[in-house]
Amino acid sequence: MTEPKDPNTLNITNITDSKTTNNTEDDTFQLYDLRVDVICPPGKRILCGAKPGDHFTLQGEMMYLPPGQGISIYSLG
Template sequence: MSNTAQDDSFQLYDLRVEVVCPPGKRIMCGAKEGDYFTMQGEMIYLPPNQGISIYSLAAVMPLLPAKQRVTSPNDWMTTDALIACPDPNCPSQLQITREGIRTFSHSETTIVPLHHK
């Protein structure tokens, strides 16, 4: 078995998801301009004493695993980063920013064996 076959590493971007809102507009979801959370692997981290609306989180959650992965420069997942608040009366958006890239090990993230073809 070669060293390449034994390597079970993969990489994911760390993400920062931040509330943005047009100046002077009222945010309905309880967030404040600049509120954010970060994502490292499967873990979401909020700063102390800061929350996030479950509805806002539900709107952005399906996109996060795809935003963590390396994508083609031509893919909309690479370029599109603003997600509207699900409340039609709230002008806020969540901006997803790719930050540093982190390396993970398949064997440390699942018990399912890795099969190389």
């Protein structure tokens, strides 16, 4: 694995035995941090128990919610 150039990104390389594959494609990708906020247009209704201002963050492969806040798995679909 190579060191990321940006401390907010993570480079991951698919490591395979070169004897078992002739694939020369680059399987490297970057993961970025992401924050997802609930936004509701004025006068509209939010379903699945969310409230304006609810949010979660993705840091690499991990999803984090603020303490005491949940999120419906149906909202993620």
